Amino acid sequence: MIERPKTDQHASGSSGPDWLVKARSRLWYKPKHDLSKVPAWALVISTFGFVGLSPIASGTMGSAVAALLYYYIPALQVNLTLAICTLVLLVIGIVASNVVEQKLKVNDPSIIVADEVIGQWIALLTLSYSGNLLFVIVAFVLFRLFDIIKLYPASFFERRPGGAGVMLDDAVAGIYANISAHLVMWIIYRFV
Numbered sequence: 001m002i003e004r005p006k007t008d009q010h011a012s013g014s015s016g017p018d019w020l021v022k023a024r025s026r027l028w029y030k031p032k033h034d035l036s037k038v039p040a041w042a043l044v045i046s047t048f049g050f051v052g053l054s055p056i057a058s059g060t061m062g063s064a065v066a067a068l069l070y071y072y073i074p075a076l077q078v079n080l081t082l083a084i085c086t087l088v089l090l091v092i093g094i095v096a097s098n099v100v101e102q103k104l105k106v107n108d109p110s111i112i113v114a115d116e117v118i119g120q121w122i123a124l125l126t127l128s129y130s131g132n133l134l135f136v137i138v139a140f141v142l143f144r145l146f147d148i149i150k151l152y153p154a155s156f157f158e159r160r161p162g163g164a165g166v167m168l169d170d171a172v173a174g175i176y177a178n179i180s181a182h183l184v185m186w187i188i189y190r191f192v
Contacts, residue, residue, distance in 0.1 A: 039103075043111075045096035052114075059116045063119070066120035066124075067124065067140045076121075086118050093115060094164050096114065097166040097167060098162050099163075100112055101162065119177070120139070122174030123173075124136065126182065143173060146174075156169075
């Protein structure tokens with residue numbers, strides 16, 4: 001789908017839903033889309049609590065928040081907990097992303113970062129390095145790399161319309177990053 005330029009009615013003083021006004025009141029957000037059409041629940045989930053409203057590098061911001069949550073919340077360092085959170089966000093992220101795409105009439109808008117969050121969390125699943133800061137950094141860097149280069153089958157999913165396409169390409173990138181991060185860590189601890 002082709003992105004059509006939208007006018008920001010809220011910037012000109014018209015009112016909108018209270019949740020949207022609060023989200024837009026953040027100084028760092030410069031609206032690119034008319035978000036008044038998007039239901040609040042879909043916007044909160046797809047932007048991962050409005051992280052996706054960052055005007056710069058929203059995908060990287062989503063990944064960084066996911067990595068920071070993992071590092072600073074010990075419960076997420078338990079593989080079962082992390083896997084359940086990832087699976088739940090994957091399912092509701094597919095639904096929310098479908099709604100956002102339909103309402104904005106834009107394929108995979110940059111405000112959707114729930115996909116980066118699940119991809120980063122997949123990259124962080126580990127039996128050997130739970131809570132290890134070096135592993136978190138390596139997994140973060142490798143996930144951003146694989147998310148950008150879209151090795152097959154990530155490229156296949158990226159071309160699919162709808163929420164499943166939005167979410168699954170990053171899940172594949174997360175798998176690649178997970179395998180690569182474990183390999184890098186093994187090399188570091190074995191030879192460095």
